[in-house]
Amino acid sequence: MSLSENVGGFRTRMGQAFVGSRAVFRGHDLHADLKDLDWIELYAFGITGRRLTPQQLRVLHAVWVFTSYPDARIWNNRVAALAGSARSTGNLAMAAAIAVSEASIYGRGIDIRAIDFLQRTRRALDQGDALDALVRAELQAHRGIAGYGRPIANGDERIAPMMALLRELGLDQGAHVRLAFEVERFLLEGRWRWRINYAALCGAIAADFGLSAREYYLFNVPAFLAGMQPCYIEAAERSPGATFPMPCTHVRYEGAPARAWPARP
Structure with a gap:
C-alpha cells in the first residue's frame, strides 16, 4: 500500500478508541466483550488474534513466573537497580531494563x-x-x-x-x-x-x-519484568550511588602511567 493511499485517515484492523463512547480491541468491545479476560489472555489475544485455552494460558503464565529473578546482578536487572540508585523514575528504569533484555545471548x-x-x-x-x-x-x-x-x-x-x-x-x-x-x-x-x-x-x-x-x-517482551521491580525498589531505598559502587582501586588499569602535571603559572 502506497503512502498516498494512507493520506487523510488511519486504517486499522486492530482496534480504535472512540473517546467518550467505547474502545474496540481486534473487533471486540474492550469494556463489554473482553472485560472478563485475564490480562495475559488479553495480551496474547492482542498479539495472535486467537483465544488460547485455559491450559495454554496457565503455561504462558509460568513461562514468565519461572524466569522472574529479583537478582540485581543479572544484566537487565542491574540496569533497573542502577536507575534506582541514580534516582531515575521507575518507568524509565523499567523501560531501560526491558530494552537491554533484547540481548542476543541471554534475552x-x-x-x-x-x-x-x-x-x-x-x-x-x-x-x-x-x-x-x-x-x-x-x-x-x-x-x-x-x-x-x-x-x-x-x-x-x-x-x-x-x-x-x-x-x-x-x-x-x-x-x-x-x-x-x-x-x-x-x-x-x-x-x-x-x-x-x-x-x-x-x-x-x-x-x-x-x-x-x-x-x-x-x-516475551515483559518476561523479566516482575524481577526488575524489586531490584529498582531496593536500590532506590539505599543511599544514592550505593548500588554496585566501584572504587578506582578496584579497576585494573593497564594504560599510561601516572604523570606529573606542571603547576599553573
Missing part, C-alpha cells in the same frame, strides 16, 4: 533463534530429513544451537518445574517439545554434552501452541 535474541530452529527442524523432519544431519548442519552454520548449553551452569533449574506443569496439564507430548528433547539427547550422546535450557523449552512450547517466532518474541 530475546536467543528466543527468536530457538523457536526458529525448532520450527525449521520440525518441518524438515516431516519432509523426511534425518535429525542428526539437521543438527550437524545447524552446528556447522552457527557453531551452536540456540537453546542448548548454558554459559554459567550445566543445566537449567527452570526445566523441571516447567515439565512438571506440562505433564500435569497433558501438554508435554507436543511435537516441538518432544523434538527439543530429542535434540538434547543427540547433543548429550555426541561430543557436545549440551543440555537443553529454558529458551529451547519455552520456544518449543510456543511453537506447539501455534505461535510464530515474532508472536513468541512479542509475548
Whole structure:
C-alpha cells in the first residue's frame, strides 16, 4: 500500500478508541466483550488474534513466573537497580531494563533463534530429513544451537518445574517439545554434552501452541519484568550511588602511567 493511499485517515484492523463512547480491541468491545479476560489472555489475544485455552494460558503464565529473578546482578536487572540508585523514575528504569533484555545471548535474541530452529527442524523432519544431519548442519552454520548449553551452569533449574506443569496439564507430548528433547539427547550422546535450557523449552512450547517466532518474541517482551521491580525498589531505598559502587582501586588499569602535571603559572 502506497503512502498516498494512507493520506487523510488511519486504517486499522486492530482496534480504535472512540473517546467518550467505547474502545474496540481486534473487533471486540474492550469494556463489554473482553472485560472478563485475564490480562495475559488479553495480551496474547492482542498479539495472535486467537483465544488460547485455559491450559495454554496457565503455561504462558509460568513461562514468565519461572524466569522472574529479583537478582540485581543479572544484566537487565542491574540496569533497573542502577536507575534506582541514580534516582531515575521507575518507568524509565523499567523501560531501560526491558530494552537491554533484547540481548542476543541471554534475552530475546536467543528466543527468536530457538523457536526458529525448532520450527525449521520440525518441518524438515516431516519432509523426511534425518535429525542428526539437521543438527550437524545447524552446528556447522552457527557453531551452536540456540537453546542448548548454558554459559554459567550445566543445566537449567527452570526445566523441571516447567515439565512438571506440562505433564500435569497433558501438554508435554507436543511435537516441538518432544523434538527439543530429542535434540538434547543427540547433543548429550555426541561430543557436545549440551543440555537443553529454558529458551529451547519455552520456544518449543510456543511453537506447539501455534505461535510464530515474532508472536513468541512479542509475548516475551515483559518476561523479566516482575524481577526488575524489586531490584529498582531496593536500590532506590539505599543511599544514592550505593548500588554496585566501584572504587578506582578496584579497576585494573593497564594504560599510561601516572604523570606529573606542571603547576599553573
